[in-house]
Amino acid sequence: MAELLQTERAYVTDLETCINTYLKEVREPNVPKPDALRGKEAILFGNIEEIWEFHQSTFLKELEKYETIPEDVGHCFVTWAVKFDMYVKYCKNKPDSNQILIQCAGGFFEDVQQRYAIAHPLQAYLIKPVQRITKYQLLLKDLLSCCEGHEQGEIKDGLEVMLGVPKKANDAMHLSLLEGCDLSLEQLGDVILQDAFVVFDQRALIRKGRERHMFLFELYLLFAKEIKDGQGKVRYQYKSRLMTSEIGISEHIEGGDETKLAVWSGPQGPNENRIVLKAANLETKQLWVKKLRQVIQETCFSSAIFNPHTARLVAAATATATAASSRATKQPHPHRTSRDMDTESTTSSTPSSTLLPGHEIASSAASTVPGIHREETGSINSFGSENTNTDSERASVQITSVDALCLQGSFLFARIEKQ
Numbered sequence: 484m485a486e487l488l489q490t491e492r493a494y495v496t497d498l499e500t501c502i503n504t505y506l507k508e509v510r511e512p513n514v515p516k517p518d519a520l521r522g523k524e525a526i527l528f529g530n531i532e533e534i535w536e537f538h539q540s541t542f543l544k545e546l547e548k549y550e551t552i553p554e555d556v557g558h559c560f561v562t563w564a565v566k567f568d569m570y571v572k573y574c575k576n577k578p579d580s581n582q583i584l585i586q587c588a589g590g591f592f593e594d595v596q597q598r599y600a601i602a603h604p605l606q607a608y609l610i611k612p613v614q615r616i617t618k619y620q621l622l623l624k625d626l627l628s629c630c631e632g633h634e635q636g637e638i639k640d641g642l643e644v645m646l647g648v649p650k651k652a653n654d655a656m657h658l659s660l661l662e663g664c665d666l667s668l669e670q671l672g673d674v675i676l677q678d679a680f681v682v683f684d685q686r687a688l689i690r691k692g693r694e695r696h697m698f699l700f701e702l703y704l705l706f707a708k709e710i711k712d713g714q715g716k717v718r719y720q721y722k723s724r725l726m727t728s729e730i731g732i733s734e735h736i737e738g739g740d741e742t743k744l745a746v747w748s749g750p751q752g753p754n755e756n757r758i759v760l761k762a763a764n765l766e767t768k769q770l771w772v773k774k775l776r777q778v779i780q781e782t783c784f785s786s787a788i789f790n791p792h793t794a795r796l797v798a799a800a801t802a803t804a805t806a807a808s809s810r811a812t813k814q815p816h817p818h819r820t821s822r823d824m825d826t827e828s829t830t831s832s833t834p835s836s837t838l839l840p841g842h843e844i845a846s847s848a849a850s851t852v853p854g855i856h857r858e859e860t861g862s863i864n865s866f867g868s869e870n871t872n873t874d875s876e877r878a879s880v881q882i883t884s885v886d887a888l889c890l891q892g893s894f895l896f897a898r899i900e901k902q
Contacts, residue, residue, distance in 0.1 A: 484549070484550060484553035484556065484626065486622060486625075487546065487553075487556070487622045487626070488546060488547060488550060490618065490622070491538070491542070491543050491546055492543065494538065494611065494615055495535065495538050495539045495543055497608055497611055498531060498534065498535035498538070498539075498608070498611065498612075499535060499539065500601065500602075500608065501528075501531065501605070501608035501609070501611075502531065502532055502535060504595060504596075504599045504601055505528075505592065505595055505601075505605045505608065506524070506528050506531070506532075508595045509524050509527070509528075510524060516591055517586075517587050517591055519583070519586045519587050520583070520587045520591070523583050523587075526576065526579050526580055526583055527580050527583045527584065527587075527609075528580070528609070529572070529573045529576040529577065529580055529609075530569055530572050530573055530576075531573070531609070531612065533569050534569055534570070534573060534612050537563075537566050537569065541563070541566075542559075542563060542566070545559045545562070545563065546559055553626055553629075553630075554626075554630050554635075554637065554638065555637045556623075556626065556637070556638065556641065557623065557636075557637035557638040557639065557640045557641025557642065558637050558640070558641070559641065560619070560623070560640075560641035560642075560644045560645060561637075561640050561641055561644055564644045567616070567644070567645075567648045568648075568651070570612060570613075570616050570648055570652060571648070571651045571652045571655050572655075573612050573613070573652075574612075574613055574649075574652035574653075574655070574656060574885055574888060575652065575655045575656050575659055577609075577613060577888050578656070578888075580609060584605065584606055584609070592604065592605045610888070610889065613885060613888045613889055614889055616645065616648050616649055616652075616885065617649060617885065617886070617889065619645040620642065620645050620646060620649075623638055623641055623642040623645060624642065626638050627639065627642065649885040649886075651673075652885050653677075653885055654673075654674035654676075654677050655674070657674070657677045657696070657698075657719070658671075658674050658677070658698065660717060660718050660719045661698070661705075661707055661718075661719045661721060662718050662719065662720055662721065663720050663721040664705070664721035664724075665721075666703075671698075671700050671702075671703065671705070672700050672701055672702070673700070673701075674698055674699070674700065675699045675700060675701065675774055675778065676697075676698075676699040676770065676771060676774050677696065677697065677698045677699070678696070678697060678762070678763070678767060678771070679694060679695070679696050679697075679709075679763065680694070680695055680696075680697055680760040680761060680762055681693065681694055681695075681760070681761040682694070682695045682706070682758060682759070682760055682761075683758070683759040683760075683761070684758055684759075692761060694709065695707065695708060695722070696708070696709055696719050697760070699727075699771070699774060699775065699778065700727075701727065701778060701781070701782065702726060702727055702728070702782065703724045703725065703726060703727060704724060704725045704726075704727055704730060704746065704775075705721070705723075705724040706721075706722045706723050706724065707719035707720060707721050707722055708720045708722055725746065725748050726748075726782075727775075727778045727779055727782045728779075728782040729748050729749070730746050730747065730748045730775075730779065731746070731747050731748070731779075732744065732745070732746055732747075732772060732775050732776060732779065733745040733746075733747070733757070734772050736759060740761065741765050741768070742761055742762045742763070742764060742765055742767075742768050743759055743760065743761050743762070743768070744759075744760050744762070744768055744771065744772055745757045745758060745759045745760065746758050746760065746775070
């Protein structure tokens, strides 16, 4: 706990130093500055003042309340969880900030550092917010290891909050690269998951695996193609999407590749419209299967609830299921009332498919919702991509993760010093 408080105070001081020196000089109208820097203040410094204000006026004081009860400090992170969304904004802007820093590096900021006798160059201060959100994770893990089992609850909750901040930042950074989608980012909503997959479309004449970057939202599963411009800058070109209320998922694929799953859409089922997705590893595949099932269940249930006709179907089906359950308590029934979609196949040759694992009522009701049709009628061949760059190769060109931002911070020191 002592280290958490000590580093928090130092963090607040560092941000204040950056604002009162480097940022102050950039804002000063009478100070000569490079043309490349004019009008770029907001991009270069991002929302660093907002972050400093929160930590200086609120979060540091809140942390100090737990100095004698460190086992409860996780509550502080949970209470102020929404405020940490400001780091998502900062991280999303950081790649553009780095570009300006490189362009404007040299005499101007070196002069500021010398005149104010500042301990570190500007790039060292601008990377601190990115480093801080990952530092919280390490500090909370250390506290967790020092607490007894019954005292770990609050810290675990706080750690979960801070593990979620870098994920949200990474997702926002990737989503900001999406181009060509006819839906706005506001219409798409928050990213639930995003990752690269190798996509196999069984309807394509050439069934070659193509790399696609996929985004999972509450209402859509979106496919995009990674492209690069002449400077090697990565963008995601929108290709197509499926509505989550209309898709099914198959976890087990013939051939024995544990990293593959499949999604399908339409009344024909998985035999006609199946798209096989190969994840980078088994852990990624399992995470996507879990989240897809959750989203499918929630969207189908919502469709049933908000449509009067399907609401009646759900009510009737629920009453039937309740009656059956009541009879079962009196006399065990030899047959199950729902399918285990994780382990069974719909036919002897079809892998196990899931619409709503363990929730057939919602899936059957959702299928009757009027006015819901396929979002797109174009060929699923548009999901294909020739791009097979690895994540490490992409990182060498463009930064799209919080960890990579921290790594790039160290590279900036060497690069700027050479200029």
